[in-house]
Amino acid sequence: MARALVKTHIRGFDDDVLRGGIPQGHVILIRGASGTMKSSLAYYVLYHNALAGVPGLYVTLEQSAGSLLEHVASLGLKATSVSEALPILDLSRGREHLEEMVAKVGAMTEATASRDQALLAVLKGKILELRKKRNFELLALDSWDALELVLEFRDRRVETFGFFEWLRDLGVTSLLISEEPPLEGRTTALEEEFLADGILHLRLEPVTDVAYQRRVQCVKMRSVNQDSDDRTLLFENGRFEVARAIG
Template sequence: MCKQRVKRYTPTYINSFVYLVHGDGVHDDICKPTKRIKTYIEGFDEYIDGGIPQGYVVLVAGTSGTMKSSITYNILYNNALDKGLKGVYVSLEQNIASLLDHMHGLGMNSELVKGKVEIWDLGSIRTDQFVGELWLNVFKRDVMAYKEKHGLDMLVLDSLPALELVAGFKNPRIDYFYFFEWLRELDITCFLIAEMSNDPLSAYGKHDEDFLSDGIIHVKMEKIGDVNIQRRIRCVKMRATNHSPNYYTLLFSDSKFQVTKVISDTIDF
């Protein structure tokens, strides 16, 4: 068992693996989680200590067009294909047919992961009788029932703004706190898509979701020269992980994601 000495002065909940309860100046032992979920972004996993610690709740944040949905589905798809892990992708914005069509266009054939990766859309969960807080309770019940019956390793929720609207959050900061706690109790790896504005000072989460999460992956569009745009990705935070804080150029070709080091911000191609 690994041990790491950390000093804290206030009671702190760090993540689903760590509880600190202590007095003034007391040092506590922390055991780092060792099992990790690969992102299957070639080159990126090496910069995040081999992957995302199993059981974490991770924000994938960015503006429109940064391939957040594709990145998270890619994680579910390739972990199912390579490791046999089971995942559910919850789409509160796109319907199932539209999302599958998009992923097929990227070379991800849903037939190859049938029984391992499922997509739920809004129509799969909500009926006329279930709205607001009641809808959220039904959603939680469905996820827990699915996990108990079929097993579940990973969950993607697309997206947090849509959840806030559909679930009728009245006090988002408090509602998100309890929602994140419920996610951790599931003991699965969760990816929550967060929409950001084009404002460079925009926060990763509108209601402290960035503080509640165990990790944050940020994807952005970067202007290169006068006419070219690059997608870039970085790990903003990942608890219990020795990760690079740098941005990397995000590429997609031959049905796979990969990163390269950023060479220049001024070259015209």
């Protein structure tokens, strides 16, 4: 049976690029350099789904909830109209915040060998609790890089794999925000790239010596014959929209 499709509500993207939407349950990487509107786009997808009756959860580790809300308000999105259907889990104080939660629930008494495992257990526990309580179907994690820093993965390969498995078992569609790794010193694909079911790549592309254009490319989307051509990404009047990029 074909999976249900989750709409991104980005004009021109769902039908033309994704052939309907993101297959439900997929783990998607939203990758790009700083300022390419990764957070804006992830929030936008969850926001429009919340408006359409599909609840979400936005986990922010890089930016405080206040700063995120201020930013999306500047984009013209009315977060207050979806505060019930789209709560924000603010872990922007990172490790400190999670340590407090560990202390509160006493997660160290569980079968957790280390402090980092306790942190991860608490984070997962909190997300599971919200999943039970709110039954959210979309999860944004902003960002994967920040989470990695907080958790101090010892074995990146194994722990990344474990986390992706856990996300899939959660049964929600996940958007993981991920910073562009610098090109130099990069020899192989990162674990998360081959573990992800889909990758959306955001870029600021120079079009002349001085002018830049926002671009989005669906690099990968498992079980979808997606259109991988570059699209220009526009944001106007509170709406993301894509148009064919002219080469």
